Amino acid sequence: MLNQVYRLVAARQFEVQTVAETVTDNDIVVRPRFLSVCHADQRYFTGSRPQSVLRKKLPMALIHEGVGEVVNDPKGEFKPGTLVTLIPNTPFGTDPIIKENYLPTSKFRSSGYDGFMQEYVVMHRDRVIALPDGFDMQMAAFIEMISVGVHGLTQLEAAMDADSNTIGIWGDGNLGYITATLVKQFFPDSKLIVFGRHQSKLDYFSFADKTYLVDDIPADLQISQAVECTGGRGSEMAIAQIVEHIRPMGTAILMGVSEDPVGIDTRNVLAKGITLRGTSRSGRADFERALKILSASPVTRERLQNLVGLTRKVSTIQDIIDFFEGDLTNYWGKAVMEWDV
Numbered sequence: 425m426l427n428q429v430y431r432l433v434a435a436r437q438f439e440v441q442t443v444a445e446t447v448t449d450n451d452i453v454v455r456p457r458f459l460s461v462c463h464a465d466q467r468y469f470t471g472s473r474p475q476s477v478l479r480k481k482l483p484m485a486l487i488h489e490g491v492g493e494v495v496n497d498p499k500g501e502f503k504p505g506t507l508v509t510l511i512p513n514t515p516f517g518t519d520p521i522i523k524e525n526y527l528p529t530s531k532f533r534s535s536g537y538d539g540f541m542q543e544y545v546v547m548h549r550d551r552v553i554a555l556p557d558g559f560d561m562q563m564a565a566f567i568e569m570i571s572v573g574v575h576g577l578t579q580l581e582a583a584m585d586a587d588s589n590t591i592g593i594w595g596d597g598n599l600g601y602i603t604a605t606l607v608k609q610f611f612p613d614s615k616l617i618v619f620g621r622h623q624s625k626l627d628y629f630s631f632a633d634k635t636y637l638v639d640d641i642p643a644d645l646q647i648s649q650a651v652e653c654t655g656g657r658g659s660e661m662a663i664a665q666i667v668e669h670i671r672p673m674g675t676a677i678l679m680g681v682s683e684d685p686v687g688i689d690t691r692n693v694l695a696k697g698i699t700l701r702g703t704s705r706s707g708r709a710d711f712e713r714a715l716k717i718l719s720a721s722p723v724t725r726e727r728l729q730n731l732v733g734l735t736r737k738v739s740t741i742q743d744i745i746d747f748f749e750g751d752l753t754n755y756w757g758k759a760v761m762e763w764d765v
């Protein structure tokens with residue numbers, strides 16, 4: 425099968441490349457329908473990764489968040505037209521201990537392996553899951569990011585001590601909003617506090633029990649467990665505040681990606697017996713748990729629908745460039761394109 429792949433070839437430059445694809449019985453052919461942009465894609469689009477990384481990973485189709493429509497299933501398990509969520513992590517082996525998203529042999533779409541900006545995507549059979557009825561398509565486009573939040577909180581559940589009194593989230597952007605929404609499902613009896621840099625963004629977290637601007641946190645405030653969802657240079661200050669405000673023996677899940685190493689006050693990490701656990705990406709089990717939560721909780725779906733920011737139909741390369749540029753200046757929410765190439 426000949427496929428048209430929309431690859432980033434250099435910063436802000438896309439090219440359509442024709443690729444011959446082999447479709448085996450283990451594959452499903454999907455037509456992408458709604459695609460959502462992640463920070464990681466923007467770091468490639470703007471060329472802000474180190475040159476050595478860009479040389480290794482480009483040309484590459486961007487986007488690892490999306491929903492598509494089954495076009496062909498050689499085994500006939502999925503009917504043509506079935507709407508499916510797409511799992512970007514693609515394992516090529518298994519391990520009894522290491523989860524699929526941490527296996528060095530796994531490939532991750534839009535990070536050195538073509539993402540979903542293609543006419544058709546050939547997915548391994550276990551990398552698609554049928555969407556339950558009634559899901560908003562634009563919200564469904566970023567189920568991957570929801571599954572990342574699910575993964576982070578699942579790891580928190582596994583690592584934390586018995587104190588679930590107060591959960592603190594640092595970051596008032598997309599990942600912070602998704603994770604805060606999920607905290608209400610994972611820890612319904614806990615007090616949820618969100619820490620951010622913008623009052624106008626914190627106002628969206630109306631379901632949180634309390635929000636604080638990070639330059640106005642009461643000195644005596646204590647939290648039981650924490651999740652960092654900031655990234656970039658902001659991670660350093662967020663981790664410093666977590667170390668300051670978390671109770672002894674608390675656990676902090678670190679999710680924000682920073683290009684350069686950030687400083688951590690290890691003396692106090694040691695003194696307070698804090699567990700720092702990094703989490704990255706997600707696997708099929710996290711997608712399944714995300715779908716279960718979303719199916720069972722209309723209020724969660726509604727809150728996450730409020731995160732849809734920029735939306736537009738894209739049909740040409742210029743539309744794609746304009747869309748990525750638009751996302752860079754978009755203040756709130758996820759940018760979701762209707763993929764119409």
Ligand SMILES: NC(=O)C1=CN([C@@H]2O[C@H](COP(=O)(O)OP(=O)(O)OC[C@H]3O[C@@H](n4cnc5c(N)ncnc54)[C@H](OP(=O)(O)O)[C@@H]3O)[C@@H](O)[C@H]2O)C=CC1
Pocket residue numbers: 462463464569572594595596597598599600619620621622625638653654655656657658659661662678679680681682703704705706
């Ligand atoms: N681990 C994983 O698998 C994943 C990680 N990520 C990463 O998560 C990070 C966040 O992504 P996303 O939510 O989309 O980005 P956003 O830009 O939407 O959100 C980050 C928000 O955090 C705010 N912020 C910055 N510093 C602090 C601080 N010290 N305390 C509290 N808030 C702060 C930012 O404000 P301001 O804009 O003013 O700096 C911004 O509003 C990125 O690094 C992204 O790459 C995303 C997906 C998956």
Ligand SMILES: O=C(CO)[C@H](O)[C@H](O)COP(=O)(O)O
Pocket residue numbers: 462463464467488532534535536568569572681704705706
């Ligand atoms: O966004 C993510 C998962 O949803 C990850 O942060 C992303 O995959 C990191 O990739 P890269 O190493 O290419 O920046």
Ligand SMILES: [Zn+2]
Pocket residue numbers: 462463464488569
């Ligand atoms: Zn991502």
